[in-house]
Amino acid sequence: MTKVTLTVNGQTVEKDIADNRLLVELLREDVGLTGTHVGCDTSQCGACVVHVNGKAVKSCTMLALEAEGAEVVTIEGLAKEGALHPVQEAFRDHHGLQCGFCTPGMIMSSVDIIRRNPELDEQMVRAELEGNICRCTGYQGIVKAVLAAADVLKKEAV
Amino acid sequence: MYAFSFKRAASIEEAAALFKGGDDPQYLAGGQTLIPTLKQRLAAPSDLIEINRIEGLKGIGEEEGAIVIGAGVTHAEVAASDLVRARLPGLAALAGEIGDPQVRHRGTLGGSVANNDPAADYPAGVLALDAEIRTAQRSIPADDYFQGMFETALEEGELITSVAFKVPEKSAYAKFPNPASRYAMVGVYVAKFADGVRVAVTGAGPGVFRVPEIEAALSKDFTEAALAGISVSAEGLNSDLHGSADYRAHLVGVMARRAVAS
Ligand SMILES: Cc1cc2nc3c(=O)[nH]c(=O)nc-3n(C[C@H](O)[C@H](O)[C@H](O)COP(=O)(O)OP(=O)(O)OC[C@H]3O[C@@H](n4cnc5c(N)ncnc54)[C@H](O)[C@@H]3O)c2cc1C
Numbered sequence A: 001m002t003k004v005t006l007t008v009n010g011q012t013v014e015k016d017i018a019d020n021r022l023l024v025e026l027l028r029e030d031v032g033l034t035g036t037h038v039g040c041d042t043s044q045c046g047a048c049v050v051h052v053n054g055k056a057v058k059s060c061t062m063l064a065l066e067a068e069g070a071e072v073v074t075i076e077g078l079a080k081e082g083a084l085h086p087v088q089e090a091f092r093d094h095h096g097l098q099c100g101f102c103t104p105g106m107i108m109s110s111v112d113i114i115r116r117n118p119e120l121d122e123q124m125v126r127a128e129l130e131g132n133i134c135r136c137t138g139y140q141g142i143v144k145a146v147l148a149a150a151d152v153l154k155k156e157a158v
Numbered sequence B: 001m002y003a004f005s006f007k008r009a010a011s012i013e014e015a016a017a018l019f020k021g022g023d024d025p026q027y028l029a030g031g032q033t034l035i036p037t038l039k040q041r042l043a044a045p046s047d048l049i050e051i052n053r054i055e056g057l058k059g060i061g062e063e064e065g066a067i068v069i070g071a072g073v074t075h076a077e078v079a080a081s082d083l084v085r086a087r088l089p090g091l092a093a094l095a096g097e098i099g100d101p102q103v104r105h106r107g108t109l110g111g112s113v114a115n116n117d118p119a120a121d122y123p124a125g126v127l128a129l130d131a132e133i134r135t136a137q138r139s140i141p142a143d144d145y146f147q148g149m150f151e152t153a154l155e156e157g158e159l160i161t162s163v164a165f166k167v168p169e170k171s172a173y174a175k176f177p178n179p180a181s182r183y184a185m186v187g188v189y190v191a192k193f194a195d196g197v198r199v200a201v202t203g204a205g206p207g208v209f210r211v212p213e214i215e216a217a218l219s220k221d222f223t224e225a226a227l228a229g230i231s232v233s234a235e236g237l238n239s240d241l242h243g244s245a246d247y248r249a250h251l252v253g254v255m256a257r258r259a260v261a262s
C-alpha cells in the first residue's frame, strides 16, 4: 500500500491504495464518485474521461499513483452552485444523450475540446470526439450540443 | 493487473538506479501502451518506474540542422509546438493524428519509439527524418535502431532521453488509419533532403521499413508522376482481417503519392 494525495473537484483526497490501483477505481470506489464510468476498460470508449491538471485523460488508463499531487476534475465537479455547466445544459437541450452511459466522458471531453479550440466547426468536433464512443445517439445531438455550448462559452468569455 | 511496486524517478540517474535495483522492472511513461498491456496480463513487471516527472526528458529545442524532442514530450505537445510546426510540419501532423486527444495528452515520443509497434506512427517519422535516438548512454541512428516487430537496438534498462530529427527541405506523412484502432493500416513518411529522399513505411510490414525504389524515383523527380510506374511487392507484408498483403502493398503507393502531393 502506498499513500496518494491529490485534489478531486477542489477537495483534498488522501488514501492508502494498492500500487496497481487505477485512477478510475480510486475515484469510483475509494472516493465514491461514480459519475465517471467504465465502458470498456481497454482505453477505447472514453466513458472514463476526467481532467488531470486541466487535460482530458482516460482514467482507466492511468494509475492512481500517477495522479499524486494532481488536480482532478470529474463530471461531479462541473456544476457550480446547483447550476449545470453550459456543456451539460447543451447536452440536455440538444438531445446529446439517450441512455446516458457515455455522457460523463462525452461531457468531460467536450469541455476540454472547447477549451483547446477557440474556433470549432462540425468536422473538428467529430475528429476531436474520436476517443469517445456512444452506442445510442448516432452522435448528431452530441455534435450539435458541443457546437452550441462552444458558442455560449465564447459569449460568456467576452 | 498483477501486483507490482510503483517507483517514482526524479532524474535520469535515479531512473537507471531504480531499474538496476529491480527484479524485473519496467519504465512507465504515458502508460498508453503499457497499462492496457498490464491489464491484459501480457506483462508482469516487479516494479514500474514512473519517468513522467523527469525534467531532463522534457522540452523541444533546436540544434544545428536538427529538432531535438525530449522522450517525455507528449504527442499533444509535439502537435501543438510552434517550433515543430514551423520546421517539421509533417511530424507535427503525424503526432496530431495518433489515437485520440486523451491518448495524445499522455502518450510520449519515447514510449512510442521504445515500444516500436509495427503499426505505430512515430517510427515512420523517425526513420524518414534520419533521426538519432539518444539514450542515457549513446546515440543510435534510426537506420540501426528499428529491428522488426517490437524489437529495437535498446539494451535492457537503456532509457531514451530524446530524439534528434534532421530538418529536411520538405516532408509529409500520409496515413490510412484503421478506422477502429486509429493505428496505421499503412502510413508513409516522405522526407526530401538536399542530397536525396527518404521514405519510411509503417503498418504494412512486421516493422517500419524504407522503400528504395520510391526513394530513387523521388530523388530524381520529386513529383507524384514519378511514382506512376512503381509498384511495391506484397511479399513479407502483413495480411490480417483488416487487409491483405496485396491491399497493403497498394496502399503504400497511394499513401506515398498523397504524401508527395501534400
Ligand atoms: C486507444 C489508443 C489508440 C492509439 N492509437 C495510436 C495510433 O494511432 N498511433 C500510434 O502510433 N500509437 C497509438 N497508440 C499508442 C500510443 O501512441 C502510446 O502512447 C505509445 O505507443 C506509447 O507511449 P507511452 O508514453 O504511453 O508509453 P508507455 O505505455 O508508458 O510505455 C511503452 C513501453 O515503452 C517503454 N518506455 C517508455 N518510455 C521509455 C523511454 N524513455 N526509454 C525507454 N523505454 C521507454 C516502457 O517501459 C514500455 O515498455 C494508441 C494507444 C491507445 C490507448
Ligand code: FES
Pocket (backbone or CB within 6 Å): A037, A038, A039, A040, A041, A042, A043, A044, A045, A046, A047, A048, A049, A058, A059, A060, A061
Ligand atoms: S473505460 Fe476507459 S476508455 Fe473505456
Ligand code: FES
Pocket (backbone or CB within 6 Å): A096, A097, A098, A099, A100, A101, A102, A103, A133, A134, A135, A136, A137
Ligand atoms: S447515450 Fe447511450 S451510449 Fe451514449
